[in-house]
Amino acid sequence: MGQRRSARLRRWARLSVAAAVVIAGSTLNLTSPAPSASRPQAYVSNEFAGSITVIDAATERVINTIPIGPAGTARPRGMALSPDDSTLYVAVTDPWPNRPESPYKFIWVIDAVTGKVRAKYPCGSDPERLAVTPDGRLLYCSNEDTVTATVFDLTTGKVIASIPVGIEPEGVAISPDGRWVYVTAETSNTVTVIDTKTKKPVKNLLVGERPRIAAFALNGRRAYVSAETAGTLSVIDPTRHEVIKTIELGRDSKPVGVAVAPDSARVYVVGGRCNCLFVVDASRAAVIATVTQRMGRRPWGVAVTADGKKIYTANGRSDDVSVVDAVTLRIVTTVKAGRGAHSVVISH
Amino acid sequence: MLPMKVRPPMAVGLCTRRKFLKHSAGWSGALLGHTMWPRLAAAAPSKVVRVGFIAHVGSTQTQSANPAALEVAGYAGLLGARAGAEEMGANARLLGQAFELVVATATTPAGSVREARRLVAAEKVFAIAGGYDTEITLALSEFAEQNRLVFFNVGATSDALRNDACHRYTFHIEASDAMYLDAIVDWFTRGLAFLVDEDAPEGVRIIRRTPTRHWFLVTANSPEWQARRRRARAALERRHWGGRIIGDVVVDPGGSHVQDVLRAIQRAHPDLVFLLLRPEEQLAFMKQYETAGLRTEISGFPEPVTQTRTFLATLLGTAPRSANESIRAMLWDPAFRFAGALELNSRFATRWKHPMDGPAWASWCAVKILWETALRAQTTDPAQVIRYLESDRAVLDGHKGIVLTFRRWDHQLRQPLEMVRLKKSARDSLELAEPVGGIPNVNAPGRDPQQVLDQLGDLAQDSKCRFSVT
Numbered sequence: 001m002g003q004r005r006s007a008r009l010r011r012w013a014r015l016s017v018a019a020a021v022v023i024a025g026s027t028l029n030l031t032s033p034a035p036s037a038s039r040p041q042a043y044v045s046n047e048f049a050g051s052i053t054v055i056d057a058a059t060e061r062v063i064n065t066i067p068i069g070p071a072g073t074a075r076p077r078g079m080a081l082s083p084d085d086s087t088l089y090v091a092v093t094d095p096w097p098n099r100p101e102s103p104y105k106f107i108w109v110i111d112a113v114t115g116k117v118r119a120k121y122p123c124g125s126d127p128e129r130l131a132v133t134p135d136g137r138l139l140y141c142s143n144e145d146t147v148t149a150t151v152f153d154l155t156t157g158k159v160i161a162s163i164p165v166g167i168e169p170e171g172v173a174i175s176p177d178g179r180w181v182y183v184t185a186e187t188s189n190t191v192t193v194i195d196t197k198t199k200k201p202v203k204n205l206l207v208g209e210r211p212r213i214a215a216f217a218l219n220g221r222r223a224y225v226s227a228e229t230a231g232t233l234s235v236i237d238p239t240r241h242e243v244i245k246t247i248e249l250g251r252d253s254k255p256v257g258v259a260v261a262p263d264s265a266r267v268y269v270v271g272g273r274c275n276c277l278f279v280v281d282a283s284r285a286a287v288i289a290t291v292t293q294r295m296g297r298r299p300w301g302v303a304v305t306a307d308g309k310k311i312y313t314a315n316g317r318s319d320d321v322s323v324v325d326a327v328t329l330r331i332v333t334t335v336k337a338g339r340g341a342h343s344v345v346i347s348h
Numbered sequence: 349m350l351p352m353k354v355r356p357p358m359a360v361g362l363c364t365r366r367k368f369l370k371h372s373a374g375w376s377g378a379l380l381g382h383t384m385w386p387r388l389a390a391a392a393p394s395k396v397v398r399v400g401f402i403a404h405v406g407s408t409q410t411q412s413a414n415p416a417a418l419e420v421a422g423y424a425g426l427l428g429a430r431a432g433a434e435e436m437g438a439n440a441r442l443l444g445q446a447f448e449l450v451v452a453t454a455t456t457p458a459g460s461v462r463e464a465r466r467l468v469a470a471e472k473v474f475a476i477a478g479g480y481d482t483e484i485t486l487a488l489s490e491f492a493e494q495n496r497l498v499f500f501n502v503g504a505t506s507d508a509l510r511n512d513a514c515h516r517y518t519f520h521i522e523a524s525d526a527m528y529l530d531a532i533v534d535w536f537t538r539g540l541a542f543l544v545d546e547d548a549p550e551g552v553r554i555i556r557r558t559p560t561r562h563w564f565l566v567t568a569n570s571p572e573w574q575a576r577r578r579r580a581r582a583a584l585e586r587r588h589w590g591g592r593i594i595g596d597v598v599v600d601p602g603g604s605h606v607q608d609v610l611r612a613i614q615r616a617h618p619d620l621v622f623l624l625l626r627p628e629e630q631l632a633f634m635k636q637y638e639t640a641g642l643r644t645e646i647s648g649f650p651e652p653v654t655q656t657r658t659f660l661a662t663l664l665g666t667a668p669r670s671a672n673e674s675i676r677a678m679l680w681d682p683a684f685r686f687a688g689a690l691e692l693n694s695r696f697a698t699r700w701k702h703p704m705d706g707p708a709w710a711s712w713c714a715v716k717i718l719w720e721t722a723l724r725a726q727t728t729d730p731a732q733v734i735r736y737l738e739s740d741r742a743v744l745d746g747h748k749g750i751v752l753t754f755r756r757w758d759h760q761l762r763q764p765l766e767m768v769r770l771k772k773s774a775r776d777s778l779e780l781a782e783p784v785g786g787i788p789n790v791n792a793p794g795r796d797p798q799q800v801l802d803q804l805g806d807l808a809q810d811s812k813c814r815f816s817v818t
Binding site for chain 1: 694
């Protein structure tokens with residue numbers, strides 16, 4: 001009885017928040033986002049289903065599916081949340097790289113609570129992944145079919161810079177202090193370091209073959225870059241922008257997604273070919289565990305909850321999400337997502 | 349036995365050609381460097397890494413009018429090498445270094461060696477890529493060995509070059525006869541294939557077909573083609589049980605007994621007719637096959653020329669009924685979409701207004717590997733480069749979805765091959781062939797990539813390669 005009542009209360013609370021957001025939404029502009037969801041939510045981009053699956057991170061239940069476009073045509077990939085978790089930014093593409101006129105190749109701006117699409121921002125050609133500065137004012141995206149990263153001003157709704165990077169850029173990460181942006185390039189095997197003050201590249205680092213995702217530790221002392229073909233994780237000192245160690249994950253691993261625990265003590269890397277989750281001890285820069293049992297197929301995306309207790313992996317060939325307990329390192333549940341689960345982000 | 353064709357030496361004077369090449373390379377590099385990949389202000393090259401490329405084209409560097417000519421592969425290869433040079437040049441600039449490709453043209457063994465000598469002496473290249481038939485490739489391989497120069501073969505498939513005629517300074521980007529034949533036999537005898545196709549409703553397309561058990565081989569009358577015939581037989585009878593050769597004839601090109609061969613095929617009722625014929629002979633045979641109204645599935649050995657859209661369009665025009673839906677093996681195809689292939693194919697088509705055919709990929713990949721070797725090994729000393737390429741440190745990425753490495757015993761690049769199905773209803777050249785699966789399956793988890801890729805071609809115990817230089 002009590003449980004039913006508390007469930008009713010939770011539902012009422014959710015509806016109240018949603019209603020408030022809908023009402024407020026009509027008067028909101030792009031710079032004053034809606035309040036965030038009451039509980040942590042995981043957002044999973046489904047590249048081949050053309051949708052976003054929203055999971056309640058407390059109950060591990062799917063609470064919404066946000067349509068982006070036709071399956072196989074609209075392809076949502078990289079995502080980022082605004083610092084206040086109110087807005088979800090999604091990089092969307094389509095299957096035709098040579099067709100610049102596309103209704104999909106934008107950064108889609110989605111209300112994180114209601115799931116409504118608020119706007120579509122141009123962010124250069126064919127945006128693939130993105131990151132938002134800690135102050136929530138700027139968005140950096142990689143342009144896969146050119147050799148640029150684009151800077152979009154979220155307060156004015158305008159592109160303010162196009163920055164040269166390596167060939168086939170992909171991963172984008174912003175340092176916790178907002179000073180540096182790292183952009184990987186899959187063909188160049190490089191990470192371009194961008195100074196956010198000048199919006200110019202200051203250095204290019206050579207990393208492993210086919211670098212995919214870059215992620216900073218929240219303490220700002222390390223950054224990590226996965227290399228899919230090399231099967232490595234490069235450990236970078238962001239004060240010098242230098243690779244200080246390369247961790248071998250195995251040539252058969254194909255690592256893509258990288259996430260750092262909130263306390264910066266652990267790094268989680270998913271291997272798309274080994275169907276596994278590597279757990280890296282940040283202080284030793286060494287793999288301390290590998291999760292394989294019950295792992296979904298081709299995990300590419302990974303994210304950690306704000307309390308550091310759970311890890312979510314987006315599994316592209318089994319179209320689901322594996323939820324891993326960060327203490328026991330066991331999969332506690334598997335949540336069905338859409339086809340081609342690509343990336344996952346989790347609100348606070 | 350038919351004599352090998354000897355092509356006349358080039359008529360254009362070296363001086364004029366050199367000037368033309370120098371200027372054209374300079375223009376393309378300058379245009380790219382200033383429009384697509386701006387230099388970083390802080391980057392100042394300390395040393396220029398130079399690689400030579402010997403293109404199998406005439407001095408005008410244009411596409412041949414003959415769709416079966418070696419120059420068709422040579423032209424695609426030239427574009428691929430230039431694409432590689434532009435991309436690796438941009439990569440070098442990102443890291444404050446410099447990379448240049450110096451292009452020469454030659455279509456004979458003697459001319460190729462002459463150009464190789466010039467590239468080494470005048471242009472100071474540390475490595476050369478080229479080779480589009482066995483004789484030219486052998487001549488360049490011997491030159492490289494004598495002059496301690498790294499040579500990348502980008503267009504010759506002959507197993508002889510990987511066995512009795514192997515050389516330690518030579519590395520093979522192009523797949524071997526053995527690899528192609530193993531892939532083809534594997535595809536046809538299995539009778540079931542699946543294609544990881546992320547656009548398909550379930551992410552994977554299952555391609556079912558009746559297993560091809562009964563083969564009819566039609567082979568050209570030359571030692572090289574007879575060697576391929578023996579390897580095809582070995583692939584069928586030793587490696588892939590279940591396949592059986594029920595017809596095996598040798599033909600002379602243009603010979604009047606083709607009608608006899610067609611009648612023999614009709615009598616034998618094979619599942620597949622497989623042509624071990626030169627590209628121009630494949631076209632001629634297919635025309636007569638079509639005219640005779642035979643319905644048995646037919647395919648041919650994938651010489652690099654036959655992997656070009658130019659050849660495939662001619663094949664479908666020559667024998668639309670017989671070639672339509674036929675399966676062919678490819679080193680690379682412009683319709684590939686996996687593991688960065690979509691982006692690479694797209695970049696190439698946009699830049700060069702030409703599809704990235706197999707020969708284009710081979711030379712692009714050769715240039716990429718040579719630059720990355722100089723970068724990663726931090727040397728252009730040929731002996732050290734060889735040691736690096738033979739070592740486990742050499743992690744090579746050719747956008748094929750799996751790490752590529754060279755076999756130590758014969759310097760063959762381990763790589764998957766892809767099968768395509770031809771389509772006469774294509775709206776454009778890209779649609780002339782559609783990918784229908786890779787051999788071996790590089791997406792299967794849990795195995796070492798070298799073991800996966802060593803399913804194709806000859807293993808060390810079968811190799812006759814004995815490097816004379818240690």
